[in-house]
Amino acid sequence: MKVYYYHTPQAQAQQTHKMEISTMGHAMQLHVQILKTDTNQTQKLKNLSKLFTFTALSPSGDLNYAHSLLTSLPTSTNSYYHNTLIRAYARSPDPAHHFHSLSLFLDMLHDPTPSPDSFTYPFVFKSCARLRLTRFGKQLHGLVFKSGFWSDTCVLNSLIHFYFVCDESDHAHKVFDKVTDRDVVSWTTMIDGLVDSEQPVKAIHLFDRMVKERIGVNEVTVVSVLRACAETGSLSVGRRVHGLVEERIIGLEAKVSTALINMYAKCGCIDSAIRVFDEIVDKDVFAWTAMINGLATHGRNAGLINEAFKYLEGMRKKHGVKPTIQHYGCMVDLLARAGHLRDAEEIVRKMPIEPDVVMWRTLIWACKVHGDTIRGDRLMKHLELLETDGNDCGSYVLVGNVYASAGKWQDKARMRELMNWKGLVKPPGSSKIEANGAIHEFTLGDSTHPEADNIYGKLDEVEERLREEGYRPKVSEVLLEIEDEKKAFQLWHHSEKLALAYGLIRTNPGDGIRIVKNLRSCEDCHEVMKLTSRIYRREIVVRDRIRFHYFRNGECSCKDLW
DNA sequence: ATGCAATACC
Structure with missing residues (x-):
């Protein structure tokens, strides 16, 4: 025999808390029932709490709603509700929510709310990190210290992360050193912060x-x-x-x-x-x-111009996706690298989006590589007009180099002055090579390496052998107003050549040599790598800022297109 | 009942 129960509103409200809430509609239905039904206080709180957890934490919840529920919950003795709401705010992508998170935390510093505890701080530091509130975060660090949570590993881990995000890696190190019970997260946070x-x-x-x-x-x-x-x-x-x-x-x-x-x-x-x-x-x-x-x-898949056109067209016609500036940028880059400068410029002029700095730079760089100084000179005006990005010196360096390669030293100097005036510093070129289980980093003319004498000795030897094979330094790559002899000297001590020499000394004959560079290589270095790969019978792999170059038997995989 | 760290490109 089956028994059918008739649900009184009271029974219904009790039942609801066993049900999963899946939408805000459900949540509000439950809210009405809680308010309308005269159940016992414990049951009421249980339902409210469930409602709160859903609205705060579920992806289909609503943070504002959760916040408004706070007043009906027993928050004076229990930190769970504040913590959960701060946590919810702290994982939102919206910066405004992070301010809410901090404001709620500040509420907690007042009576009669519960004091922040070891659960509160990790969320709060997350918001500080997201908002880059360095000074505020440091003040909280002091609070943590006073409050006695300075031995809680989770709290300290979140503090390490905060310091890295706020570009204070020294402080991050100091906190890490003070953690007595370091766990995987402590170490991982450090490693990740160092990479960042x-x-x-x-x-x-x-x-x-x-x-x-x-x-x-x-x-x-x-x-x-x-x-x-x-x-x-x-x-x-x-x-x-x-x-x-x-x-x-x-x-x-x-x-x-x-x-x-x-x-x-x-x-x-x-x-x-x-x-x-x-x-x-x-x-x-x-x-x-x-x-x-x-x-x-x-x-x-370089140089497949027709393929690229097909995809760009297909985006709109087949898939109904509007190409963004990056898509046009790829197309322009592809054409420009292959030397189709006129077609590339036409795309920039005809596309339905305003070209940005990156777009002009792509085009101007290609003009320099392909020696189209007239076009390059004309296009540079756009770049000078558009340049507004405060921290990026890429455009100034590029334009300066284009002027310099045309011998217009005064214009180059003007670019340099503009950079100085804006306080921009060009990142120095550096090359890294891994050998004997360590990473060695070189800069231009670097003599700080313990084996510097050997390296420069090897360089002399390489130069001699390369010159016998017809190598002539491409002094036009040195964009400074100095004598050719000095140019050749500087050219020969570019960081990638130092790394190459070290690779020749410290890796076994016949082994590959791998070099990582932070900028793009100059044409002279590119040529030297090609010759060395043939004469010394070495496979050389150079990764520059943009791509890979595989040098084998005197040739490069980039087909000299960079 | 609640915690800390994360991948590509731009």
């Missing part, structure tokens, strides 16, 4: 220390350290990390695979990257993007 603050070599050292001290590593750790490997071209460390995955010490999550693809591609091993990609069962958009980008920087 452009100290990838330090990040790798810390990873080594972590492994030596037998701290367990997890997926997040290796994703961060793989970024450092990609940045510095540390293939051996990257392979070691891959080894951890193969030994099943690390799970092969999607993010790990993507990081491996990126690492292999950026370290010049495109085939290994392809192997990792092929093994992924469920390839997500990040894996595809990393793979496509890897193939592109390796020049595996």
